[in-house]
Amino acid sequence: xxxxxxxxxxxxxxxxxxxxVIVVGILFLPTAYTIGLSLSNFSFIKGAARSFVGLANYxxxxxxxxxxxxxxxxxxxxxVTVVLELLFGLVLAVILNRKFVMxxxxxxxxxxxxxLPTALNAIIWRWxxxxxxxxxxxxxxxxxxxxxxxxxxxxIPLSMFSMMTVAIWKTSSFMALILLTGLQTIPADLYEAAxxxxxxxxxxxxxxxxxxxxxSILLALLFRSMDAFRAFELPFALTQGGPAxxxxxxxxxxYRQFFQFLKFDTGSAVSVIQFIxxxxxxxxxxxxxxxxxx
Amino acid sequence: MKGRTILLGLAxxxxxxxxxxxxxSSESQKSVSIQFAISPREVGKVIPxxxxxxEQTNPGIKVDWLQVPGVPNEQHTMYxxxxxxxxxxxxxxxxxxxxxxxxxxxxxxxPLNDYFTTADVSKYLPGMMNSVxxxxxxxxxxxxxxxxxxxxxxxxxxxxxxxxxxxxxxxxSEAKTIVxxxxxxxxxGYISMWAQIEGLFMNYLQFMWGAGGQFFDSGGKVTVNTPxxxxxxxxxxxxxxxxxxxxxxxxxxxxxxxxxxxxxxxVFMVVQDFVxxxxxxxxxxxxxxxxxxxxxxxxxxxxxxxxCMGGWILIVNPYSKNKAAAAKFxxxxxxxxxxLKMAVDTGSMPALNGMQNNQTLLEQYPIAKQLYAxxxxxxxxxxxxxxxxxxxxxxxxxxxxxSALVGEKSPEKALADAQANIAKLLGQ
Numbered sequence: 001x002x003x004x005x006x007x008x009x010x011x012x013x014x015x016x017x018x019x020x021v022i023v024v025g026i027l028f029l030p031t032a033y034t035i036g037l038s039l040s041n042f043s044f045i046k047g048a049a050r051s052f053v054g055l056a057n058y059x060x061x062x063x064x065x066x067x068x069x070x071x072x073x074x075x076x077x078x079x080v081t082v083v084l085e086l087l088f089g090l091v092l093a094v095i096l097n098r099k100f101v102m103x104x105x106x107x108x109x110x111x112x113x114x115x116l117p118t119a120l121n122a123i124i125w126r127w128x129x130x131x132x133x134x135x136x137x138x139x140x141x142x143x144x145x146x147x148x149x150x151x152x153x154x155x156i157p158l159s160m161f162s163m164m165t166v167a168i169w170k171t172s173s174f175m176a177l178i179l180l181t182g183l184q185t186i187p188a189d190l191y192e193a194a195x196x197x198x199x200x201x202x203x204x205x206x207x208x209x210x211x212x213x214x215x216s217i218l219l220a221l222l223f224r225s226m227d228a229f230r231a232f233e234l235p236f237a238l239t240q241g242g243p244a245x246x247x248x249x250x251x252x253x254x255y256r257q258f259f260q261f262l263k264f265d266t267g268s269a270v271s272v273i274q275f276i277x278x279x280x281x282x283x284x285x286x287x288x289x290x291x292x293x294x
Numbered sequence: 295m296k297g298r299t300i301l302l303g304l305a306x307x308x309x310x311x312x313x314x315x316x317x318x319s320s321e322s323q324k325s326v327s328i329q330f331a332i333s334p335r336e337v338g339k340v341i342p343x344x345x346x347x348x349e350q351t352n353p354g355i356k357v358d359w360l361q362v363p364g365v366p367n368e369q370h371t372m373y374x375x376x377x378x379x380x381x382x383x384x385x386x387x388x389x390x391x392x393x394x395x396x397x398x399x400x401x402x403x404x405p406l407n408d409y410f411t412t413a414d415v416s417k418y419l420p421g422m423m424n425s426v427x428x429x430x431x432x433x434x435x436x437x438x439x440x441x442x443x444x445x446x447x448x449x450x451x452x453x454x455x456x457x458x459x460x461x462x463x464x465x466x467s468e469a470k471t472i473v474x475x476x477x478x479x480x481x482x483g484y485i486s487m488w489a490q491i492e493g494l495f496m497n498y499l500q501f502m503w504g505a506g507g508q509f510f511d512s513g514g515k516v517t518v519n520t521p522x523x524x525x526x527x528x529x530x531x532x533x534x535x536x537x538x539x540x541x542x543x544x545x546x547x548x549x550x551x552x553x554x555x556x557x558x559x560x561v562f563m564v565v566q567d568f569v570x571x572x573x574x575x576x577x578x579x580x581x582x583x584x585x586x587x588x589x590x591x592x593x594x595x596x597x598x599x600x601x602c603m604g605g606w607i608l609i610v611n612p613y614s615k616n617k618a619a620a621a622k623f624x625x626x627x628x629x630x631x632x633x634l635k636m637a638v639d640t641g642s643m644p645a646l647n648g649m650q651n652n653q654t655l656l657e658q659y660p661i662a663k664q665l666y667a668x669x670x671x672x673x674x675x676x677x678x679x680x681x682x683x684x685x686x687x688x689x690x691x692x693x694x695x696x697s698a699l700v701g702e703k704s705p706e707k708a709l710a711d712a713q714a715n716i717a718k719l720l721g722q
Contacts, residue, residue, distance in 0.1 A: 044374050044682075066693070131542035132480075132554055154545040156700060242490030243544055244697040259367065260685045262374070 031275070038268035057269035067270070069245060070253035077160070077249060078228040081167045085224055086217065088168065089175025094209075096176060097183045107180075114173040122237035125166045129153050153239050156246045163238055163247050167228065175220050182216025183209070215289070222285040226278050250274050326616045327356040328623060331373070331384035335364035336606075337438060337640045344627045351626070355619045360384050377402040377611065385614040386623055388606045392677040392684055394426045394434050397609060399681030403433040404612040409621035410435065418628070421603050421672035422645045428678055435624050436645030438636060439605035441665070441672050442496055442589060445555065445563045445573065449583040450476070458585060461593045462504065462529060465562055469538050472561050483538040485551045485560040488530070490696045493548060495688050496602040497564060498695050499675060501526035504591035504600045509676040515722055518691075519713035525592065527698050527705040534699060544699050556580055564589055566604070570661060586661065588668045601672035605645060637662070645669075683719055690715050 006014065038057055042050035061067045096107055113121070128135045129152035140146040152162045186209065194204050210217075232251035235241055241248030250270065257267035332341065338361070345357045360383075362369050373387055377397070389397065397403040403426075410432065415423065418436055426434035444465075446458060450472050459465035469483025487493040499509065507522025517523075533539045546554075548565045552572060555563040558579045573584045589600040608628070610620045626632065630652070633644025638658055643665060649655055650666035659665075677684040694712040697703040703711070 044378060130550070131545070132482075132540065132559065133557070149541070151541040151545065154541055154700065156702060239545075240490050242696055243700040244490065244702050245693050256689065259371075260689065262682075262685075 034268045034271055037264050038272045040265055042264050043266075044262035044264065053265075057266050058273070061266060061269050061273065066245060066248070067253060070248045070250050071273075073160070073246070073248060074229055074231070074250040077164060077167070077231060078225055081164050081171070081228050082221060082224045084164075084168050085172045085175045086221065088172035089179055089220065092172060092176035093179035093183055096180050110173045110176060112173070113170045114177070116170070118170065118233040119237045121166060121170055122234050125162075126153070126238055129162055154243055156243055159239060159243055159247050163234060166238065167231070167234060171224060171227075175224060178220040178223070179213060179216050182213045186212045218285055218289045222282060222289075225281055225285070229278055229281065230274070325354045325356055326619050327358060328385040328614070328616050328619050329358045329360050329383045330386045330388075330623065331360040331362050331369075332388035332606075333362050333364045333369060337636055337642050340632075340636050340639045343635070344632060347632075348623055348626045352619075352622065355616075355622070357623060366390050373397075373402075377613075380613045382611065382613045382615050385611050385616055385620040387609050387611060388437060389434070389609055391422070391425045391436075391439075391603065391605050391607055391674055392688075394607055394609060395428075395677040395680055395684050396682040398426075398428050398433045398678065401612060403609040404614070404617055405431045405433055406435065406610060406621060406624075407431055409618065410625070414625070417630075417646055419603075419645045419647060419669050419672065421599060421601070421669065421674055422605060422607070425674040425678050426607055426609075434607040434609040435628055437606050437608050437628060438633075438642040439603055439645040439669060439672075440567050440643065441601045441603040441668055442493075442500065442564055442566055443586050443601065443664075443668055444589050445565070445569070446585050446587065447558075447561050447580065447583055448585045450561055451585075458587055459562075459590055460596070462501070462590045463593050465590050466533065466536075466538055469561050470536075473538075480559050482540045482554070482560050484533060484562045484564075485539065485543060485546065485554050486564040487546050487548045487551050488539075488543045488696075488699060489545050489547050489550075490692050491547060492688060492692070493565075494695055495691045496604075496675065498526060498530065498691065499673075500564070500589045500600050500602050501529060503598050503602075503673060504589070504595055506592070506595045506598055510679045514679055516713065516716045516720060518716060519709040523709050524705055527695065527709060529592075530695070531698050531701075531705055544696065558583075567665060586664050588671055599671050599673040601668045603669065603672040603674050643669075680720065686719055687716055690719065 039052060039054060040050045041053045041056075092110055096103070096110060116124075131137055131149045131151050131154070134152070136152065137146075137149050141149065151158070153159045190208050190212075191204055194208060199207070230251050231249045232255065235247045235249050235252050236255070239247045241252050251274070254267055254270035254274065257263045257270055261267075330341075330345070332338075334341070341359055345359060348357055349355065362372060370390070370393065373389070376384070377400070394403060415432060419439060422436035422439055423432065425436075426432050444459075451458065451468070454472055454475060456468045456471065457464075459468055465484070473481055473483045486497055488497060502509070502523050505522035505525040507520055507526065508517060511517045534541060534543065543551075548569070551560075551563055551565050552569045554560050555569075556573055556578055567586075570586065572578065574581050589602075591598045591600050608624045610617050610624070614620055628644070628646070630644070630646055630649075633646050633649070634652060634654055637643055637649075637655055641659075643649070643662065647670075648666075650663045652662075655662050675684075675688070680687045691712055694703070694708040694715075698705045698708040
């Protein structure tokens with residue numbers, strides 16, 4: 001009996017069609033449109049006429065000192081924060097993996113910074129960093145560690161490190177969460193066996209924990225690197241890119257092109273450059289991931 | 295059951311649409327209808343009264359209030375979309391004081407010289423009119439205004455027998471004297487909003503104007519790297535170096551400065567007038583000890599405009615089908631009577647000359663006397679001349695000024711770079 005007149009491939013296509021339309025509609029079309037804009041001279045301030053200008057916007061961006069410094073800021077920010085987050089995350093994960101009195105409460109506490117929205121976080125830290133009535137300077141000056149007030153967000157390059165501190169404080173716990181799931185998949189008898197054979201803590205860490213944790217580490221690195229490279233709310237709410245543009249990330253630079261200067265052409269070029277770099281980063285991680293898995 | 299409900303709903307909608315259409319078309323034969331776009335945020339309270347009053351005195355014109363979101367950037371995007379697509383609505387649009395330049399450059403604001411005589415125009419604050427005047431034509435009328443002022447500690451000046459400073463030279467020496475004599479490590483001489491924000495550019499302009507400089511020369515060429523500009527920026531840098539202002543000033547926004555001053559930890563402050571009620575609230579440590587005056591100038595430039603103004607401007611959509619009615623409405627809501635009502639009901643000050651003598655206003659807002667004295671020596675940011683490139687121009691200035699303030703560049707180098715980049719930006 002044939003209840004369906006559709007062939008099996010056709011039936012399959014029909015089933016995936018809704019999802020296909022959604023993915024094309026919200027993912028591929030806007031991306032293609034952005035790439036199109038980046039090759040045009042479309043901008044609200046130049047009127048509605050648009051024409052094809054090839055790679056001119058890309059050349060203009062790489063010739064722009066502010067673009068280059070924003071790119072360097074983003075790369076530097078990503079490199080430093082992701083590595084330190086991984087280290088802190090690993091330490092946190094190992095601690096959380098021990099059986100404590102109230103593991104649930106402890107885990108919730110550690111996750112608290114991650115649960116706070118970035119913009120809110122940035123505002124809280126702006127007050128902590130405030131040179132005249134912020135917490136850090138109060139402590140340092142009151143306890144006599146520093147004779148002068150430290151201008152956390154007003155000096156180059158200190159402001160960048162202050163901003164990194166906020167990012168690390170917030171997302172180390174996210175790293176810890178992913179690494180913790182990895183840790184919990186490592187069978188306890190492996191450790192017991194190693195212990196019987198006389199392996200110490202460091203030996204076990206190097207030979208059992210880290211190798212078996214590699215997939216989780218790579219996953220955490222992939223997520224965090226992509227996220228850090230896109231950092232926008234943090235500089236936007238913390239420093240507005242100041243002092244003198246020294247904490248302006250690529251996303252903040254792109255935002256200004258789009259929404260402040262209404263230059264959709266160069267703004268799109270920035271987005272596409274960012275897109276390509278993030279894709280390349282993702283591809284790199286996946287490649288390492290595959291080699292490790294083999 | 296469900297199908298019937300939907301059918302009924304559809305029928306009701308068709309009927310309703312029919313009625314709307316019918317009433318709309320019969321109306322348009324008798325009268326014209328204009329749409330007025332303004333956010334309810336600041337002066338929303340008086341808009342219905344304005345509209346009722348206008349409709350009563352002008353029976354042939356209906357006004358419809360388009361309530362737009364309170365966030366200026368969102369409004370900007372809306373209007374740009376409407377005007378770029380040549381929509382004939384809204385007819386009257388309230389825009390931020392730094393937008394008319396862009397709108398005029400793109401042909402998005404109708405010239406109003408046919409509707410406002412020179413005598414009409416002379417009623418409005420000249421500083422605000424600068425934001426809508428290009429090549430002898432006017433493209434907008436200011437609705438309300440605010441500005442940056444110098445706030446000072448009356449009690450501290452009195453204590454050491456010092457006069458309210460008129461010049462930057464006096465301000466710097468008085469600040470040093472008071473801070474030294476008070477001997478309080480938490481007291482700073484001067485605070486303002488010198489973070490990398492729009493307010494930094496406003497602050498810089500006041501120093502530059504006060505040194506006798508202008509951002510554009512009479513021929514429209516950008517003149518950023520001049521002796522006046524160097525004097526302005528060097529003074530700002532030196533105020534940080536000699537500790538008149540704390541290092542932290544380069545991270546401060548208006549509210550941060552207000553918080554420090556309100557705690558009694560600063561002698562002088564330059565920010566917008568909105569802080570006045572907060573400084574004088576009953577729980578404020580400095581309530582009753584604060585004075586307000588015009589922003590200083592450099593010795594010898596007493597006639598310079600030093601008060602950088604903000605505010606909102608009414609423009610007429612050039613694609614509007616009822617420009618005359620739109621202009622009539624603008625005229626109606628910017629009279630002294632309307633302005634007074636707006637000030638009393640909302641606290642927003644009308645952009646009119648001579649309000650410092652209006653007894654009704656002074657009874658409710660004694661500070662208005664000083665506000666209008668300052669507005670009289672006010673000017674606006676150079677957005678009318680910069681046109682659509684203003685946001686980029688401002689950003690470039692913020693970057694270069696900030697580079698000098700934090701010691702990345704010398705003031706000379708920063709201004710030379712700004713001059714080169716802005717000339718390139720404007721194609722000069």
